[in-house]
Amino acid sequence: MRKIYLFDTTLRDGEQSPGVNLNTKEKLEIAHQLERLGIDRMEAGFPAASPGDLAAVNAVAKAVKNATVVGLARSRVQDIDAAYEALKDAEDPCLHLFLASSPIHRQHKLRMTKEQMLEAAEAAIKYAGKYFTKIQFSPEDAGRTELDFLCQVTDMAIKAGATVVNIPDTVGYLYPAEFGNIFKTLKEQVPGIEKIQLSAHCHDDLGMATANALAAVLNGADQVEGTINGIGERAGNTALEEVAMSLETRQDFFQAKSTMVLSEIARSSRLVSKLTGMVVPGNKAIVGANAFAHESGIHQDGMLKEKTTYEIMSPETIGLKESKLVLGKHSGRHAFREKLIDLGYELSDEQLNIAFSKFKDLADKKKEVSDEDIRAFIEEKIVDTQEIFSLQTIYVTYGNEATPTAKVRIVTHEGDVLEQEAEGNGSVDAIYNAIDKATGEEVVLSDYSIKSVTHGKDAQGEVHVVMSQDEVAVQGRGVSTDILEASARAYVDALNRLIEKRQLNNGSRRDKIGLV
Numbered sequence: 001m002r003k004i005y006l007f008d009t010t011l012r013d014g015e016q017s018p019g020v021n022l023n024t025k026e027k028l029e030i031a032h033q034l035e036r037l038g039i040d041r042m043e044a045g046f047p048a049a050s051p052g053d054l055a056a057v058n059a060v061a062k063a064v065k066n067a068t069v070v071g072l073a074r075s076r077v078q079d080i081d082a083a084y085e086a087l088k089d090a091e092d093p094c095l096h097l098f099l100a101s102s103p104i105h106r107q108h109k110l111r112m113t114k115e116q117m118l119e120a121a122e123a124a125i126k127y128a129g130k131y132f133t134k135i136q137f138s139p140e141d142a143g144r145t146e147l148d149f150l151c152q153v154t155d156m157a158i159k160a161g162a163t164v165v166n167i168p169d170t171v172g173y174l175y176p177a178e179f180g181n182i183f184k185t186l187k188e189q190v191p192g193i194e195k196i197q198l199s200a201h202c203h204d205d206l207g208m209a210t211a212n213a214l215a216a217v218l219n220g221a222d223q224v225e226g227t228i229n230g231i232g233e234r235a236g237n238t239a240l241e242e243v244a245m246s247l248e249t250r251q252d253f254f255q256a257k258s259t260m261v262l263s264e265i266a267r268s269s270r271l272v273s274k275l276t277g278m279v280v281p282g283n284k285a286i287v288g289a290n291a292f293a294h295e296s297g298i299h300q301d302g303m304l305k306e307k308t309t310y311e312i313m314s315p316e317t318i319g320l321k322e323s324k325l326v327l328g329k330h331s332g333r334h335a336f337r338e339k340l341i342d343l344g345y346e347l348s349d350e351q352l353n354i355a356f357s358k359f360k361d362l363a364d365k366k367k368e369v370s371d372e373d374i375r376a377f378i379e380e381k382i383v384d385t386q387e388i389f390s391l392q393t394i395y396v397t398y399g400n401e402a403t404p405t406a407k408v409r410i411v412t413h414e415g416d417v418l419e420q421e422a423e424g425n426g427s428v429d430a431i432y433n434a435i436d437k438a439t440g441e442e443v444v445l446s447d448y449s450i451k452s453v454t455h456g457k458d459a460q461g462e463v464h465v466v467m468s469q470d471e472v473a474v475q476g477r478g479v480s481t482d483i484l485e486a487s488a489r490a491y492v493d494a495l496n497r498l499i500e501k502r503q504l505n506n507g508s509r510r511d512k513i514g515l516v
């Protein structure tokens, strides 16, 4: 197996993400985590950018013992001097020099001819050779550079003393076959190429940063550059966790490996996200919240039977506890039953069917059904199988200048339909008056409270009521994504408990119910 060196530039190119600014303490925290992650080389910053960055690179250079610490510099004396100042205390320092080689950059940005570019880069590499034994040279925008000129640049860099030549697809322009071909060509055509390491630095403008880096590996690259979570200038860089997991998962194909400590991936991702403020998208490969989550019934059933049906990697490998089966509107009975068992509910098949249809109703209203949601409706509905009254529909008319009215339809356990309409001093009061009229019950409501049991905009509201009749007091509870529905359910629940109690004491008073 060939070893692929990992060069992390979270602290340099990653920090170039708009809005990201890491202070020395934060850079040190990430640097230490990168050491735990087993990164070979880490680019700590661009010392000539500011005194603050010079100090931060210096702090990382002093602190890091298990990786090469790299500083970036333009091909200018003052940048190289600043980098030397920053890296002089490192155990294993490396200078990263760059100068653009593409026609667009030569003509418009540097205003240099090919010859001037070659001369300036050569002079810089030679000057840096006085201070550094490890020098990486990058022809910026190599991806859009004439291939024969890129061979010339690489040849010059090797002869001037570079130890690594890094090929950047600076603007994420190339396709994997094209990028791979650059490495193949350099390997075939540049004399002495075997004396140095070749490296790939890709950007994700067309979503191909990882694919391009892996194409480079297949064509002889020794090193891949990237960042944690793929952060970086514009659309970002190759995500190193994607490269390491690709090499691990498809060893059969790549015949190469990295020494990344895979179980530190999740922790590294969380730390970088926290300190940079860059949220990891849920669907991000490897480290997104959904990368090991399954929502649909058929997938969940497959996962419960054999995980490899829908997972090519295991979450434990990257330091996560386990895969998640997320309950939502696409979930099926297998996953639902498993969740109930996890939550400590053992239901009969009949109860499971009732609960499953309740769950589907709720899932139609909510994006994701949480454990609290399930507990709420299981405790509300399954425990209470004896329903004298069940609420079928409510309609409420409300306007701040009109009297609220409510119309309810209730079905009794014998199948009778009770429908009534009433006014009230508020929507809830109107609902309760309509239920009283429909059921014929005379009760005193002594308490009403409402709270949210789940989170977010589609949270479920839980209503508690306390009512009494002839000195018998009961509580009722109702849960719904709609607070008026939760209020109605709590009231009907309390009525059912009241009647149950009364039946136990006195026998049935169904004669009082006003049927429609």
Ligand SMILES: CC(=O)SCCNC(=O)CCNC(=O)[C@H](O)C(C)(C)COP(=O)(O)OP(=O)(O)OC[C@H]1O[C@@H](n2cnc3c(N)ncnc32)[C@H](O)[C@@H]1OP(=O)(O)O
Pocket (backbone or CB within 6 Å): 013, 016, 046, 048, 049, 050, 073, 074, 075, 076, 098, 099, 100, 109, 110, 140, 170, 233
């Ligand atoms: C592809 C990459 O990611 S490269 C790294 C990009 N990162 C950064 O730029 C972050 C740090 N940069 C900075 O803080 C500033 O740009 C500095 C301190 C480096 C330079 O600032 P300034 O001196 O004000 O120059 P400014 O950034 O406006 O312009 C860049 C100059 O460097 C030149 N330049 C660009 N790249 C190189 C290079 N590799 N070698 C030599 N000169 C270069 C430009 O042609 C331009 O020169 P000019 O002033 O003669 O026209």
Ligand SMILES: CC(C)C(=O)C(=O)O
Pocket (backbone or CB within 6 Å): 013, 098, 138, 140, 141, 166, 168, 169, 170, 171, 201, 203
């Ligand atoms: C400095 C170089 C390697 C760079 O960041 C790029 O070209 O994207």
